[in-house]
Amino acid sequence: MRMIDHFISGGTAGLAAARKGKVMDPNNGGQQAEVVLGGADALERAVAAAQAAQPAWAAMNPQRRARVMFEFKALVEKHMDELAHMLSAEHGKVIADSKGDVQRGLEVVEFCCGLPHVLKGEHTQGAGPGIDVTSLRQPLGIGAGITPFNFPAMIPLWMGAVATSVGNAFILKPSERDPSVPNRLAELFLEAGMPEGIFQVIHGDKEMVDLILDHPAISAVSFVGSSDIAQYVYSRGVAAGKRVQAMGGAKNHGIVMPDADLDQVVGDLCGAAFGSAGERCMALPVVVPVGAETAEKLKAKLIPAIEALKVGISTDPDAQYGPVVTAEHKARIEGWIAKAIEEGSELVIDGRGFAMQGHEEGYFMGPTLLDHVTPDMDSYHNEIFGPVLQIVRAADFEEALALPSKHQYGNGVAIFTRNGHAAREFAARVNVGMVGINVPIPVPVAYHSFGGWKRSGFGDTDQYGMDGIAFWTKKKKITARWPDGGGDGSNAFVIPTMG
Incomplete structure (x- = not known):
């Protein structure tokens, strides 16, 4: 071997x-x-x-x-x-x-x-x-x-x-x-x-x-x-x-304002939440629609988009994502899904039990969507690190802003909106280290820097x-001074002082 x-x-x-x-x-x-x-x-x-x-x-x-x-x-x-x-x-x-x-x-x-x-x-x-x-x-x-x-x-x-x-x-x-x-x-x-x-x-x-x-x-x-x-x-x-x-770790949030382009949001979420099987600290595993109407519209668009995602082996050029890294990690993710259901989340799409034909022993998981997740749930508080997207509903902008700001993690966050004032206000006030405005994975370019806040x-x-x-x-x-070589002490070294 x-x-x-x-x-x-x-x-x-x-x-x-x-x-x-x-x-x-x-x-x-x-x-x-x-x-x-x-x-x-x-x-x-x-x-x-x-x-x-x-x-x-x-x-x-x-x-x-x-x-x-x-x-x-x-x-x-x-x-x-x-x-x-x-x-x-x-x-x-x-x-x-x-x-x-x-x-x-x-x-x-x-x-x-x-x-x-x-x-x-x-x-x-x-x-x-x-x-x-x-x-x-x-x-x-x-x-x-x-x-x-x-x-x-x-x-x-x-x-x-x-x-x-x-x-x-x-x-x-x-x-x-x-x-x-x-x-x-x-x-x-x-x-x-x-x-x-x-x-x-x-x-x-x-x-x-x-x-x-x-x-x-x-x-x-x-x-x-x-x-x-x-x-x-x-x-x-x-x-x-x-x-x-x-x-x-991280638990990055995506805030969806009522004026957001929901088609763009859904496309971005499918990539950011499920790409690389969700195994990245800049994944977007929590989406926060603002207002009940926004939540229902977003959910209606998310379901068919998530169900259309293709899971495949690593070399499949048509696959959106492949297996998770180990059998133990797969079991851990499945445990968090079960915990979320136990805590009262609505299981909209269940990715457990997924098997890849011809690769039944591989560590594959289908995408999972959970709705009506609340901030008091352990499944929200902790990092799942898998192909799981949680919907946490917010009544208004202030509630949406508070969710990532109060979370134990402060790695990345995104807001989806057409409103420049809302975006500017959010970016200035949110207690998170990296912020995206209509950018789902706000990893800074190499000549800036990467890093989160809090835990x-x-x-x-x-x-x-x-x-x-x-x-x-x-x-x-x-600090250097070169004397003129006269030897008369006229240029005696003096430390500069303030004032």
């Missing part, structure tokens, strides 16, 4: 594996590979390689590091089909979604190609008598990323491209459920000209996470996953003296963009 090893210092580690994990094929429920679950020996080897390589990489002029990013981007584009099929085989998302996964990561790589401009720093001439002040950004040393199963290309590139392009070495611990794409990305970085030891991949589970969080040579950790684990990672990492950003994000900086630069660097401030 195929074995997936660590990628350390330019190649497979070849360490003795005391523990291994199963890598399944969600399309048929069969095991397709084993992945090494590493321990302290693997991490120590990766850290040693990073320590050996990072000083020279940091000392390289930034345009040369940018050229590596340019070459890496070209290589990923060349291997796009290979990466997408590799990703779909382990994750289960359809090929089009897998290509989107890779492409959104590449957009951050494109941003990193312009890093020489961003790293120029600041300078003030004449801050005091003969005194100049300069500030510049320098790399931290060694950073680490801990990434989830749902975006095995995009999120590692969000972290790793920024971390390495500013001069750090980066150690990635991806999800053990779909580990092949991260290894392939490491190979392509090496082919693009990145030195051995700068981008490495170590595989493992919670044991490896704790080793990373405790390791004194690792200066910063970036994490994306569930909120409980994000809070744990943040607390333990900060206690160990690290810089930590930890992105958690959706722990730490003071977002992913990528200028926040990413700030997270992966430390700022140095230099």
Whole structure:
């Protein structure tokens, strides 16, 4: 059986594996590979390689590091089909979604190609008598990323491209459920000209996470996953003296105003709620129609649209989405549907019991629609992370605004309306980190930044963009005065004061 090893210092580690994990094929429920679950020996080897390589990489002029990013981007584009099929085989998302996964990561790589401009720093001439002040950004040393199963290309590139392009070495611990794409990305970085030891991949589970969080040579950790684990990672990492950003779960809402274009809304909801089987933190699993009439009209249009969605295997070009990632996750989603019904939700469309002909052992679920969901229900309060759309009815704008604002998660939200004042008011007042106006999945472009509020994000900086630069660097401030050489003390150094 195929074995997936660590990628350390330019190649497979070849360490003795005391523990291994199963890598399944969600399309048929069969095991397709084993992945090494590493321990302290693997991490120590990766850290040693990073320590050996990072000083020279940091000392390289930034345009040369940018050229590596340019070459890496070209290589990923060349291997796009290979990466997408590799990703779909382990994750289960359809090929089009897998290509989107890779492409959104590449957009951050494109941003990193312009890093020489961003790293120029600041300078003030004449801050005091003969005194100049300069500030510049320098790399931290060694950073680490801990990434989830749902975006095995995009999120590692969000972290790793920024971390390495500013001069750090980066150690990635991806999800053990779909580990092949991260290894392939490491190979392509090496082919693009990145030195051995700068981008490495170590595989493992919670044991490896704790080793990373405790390791004194690792200066910063970036994490994306569930909120409980994000809070744990943040607390333990900060206690160990690290810089930590930890992105958690979500329960994104779509507010539908009475004047919204319902045909557009339905199309957007079908993609945002059910695309990638709902396994993304920017999915839109809650729709909030404002007013009873809006709710009934929307529901009438949603039912046939959802029933027409095609579920298929990952390689089916006509499928809107594929299987969920594991049998355990499928059972968890089904449990939340049952819980919602028990709590009093109306089951409009039931996606349980769906079976794909010829792939009966695959982890497939049909789309589910629940109506009359209320804020006191656990199924509303918690993240389901599957192909389930819940309708929460609001009587007016203020009630609709309050729902995402008061929810424990604050990742993303969208409002659908033709009214500019309503959209502006909503965007200004809603207590959520990313807002879409007639945009169902408001993921910012690569030169802005990504991050939610409340239990959706722990730490003071977002992913990528200028926040990413700030997270992966430390700022140095230099105050300089050059005497004229006269030696008479007439230009004695004076610290400038306010006023």
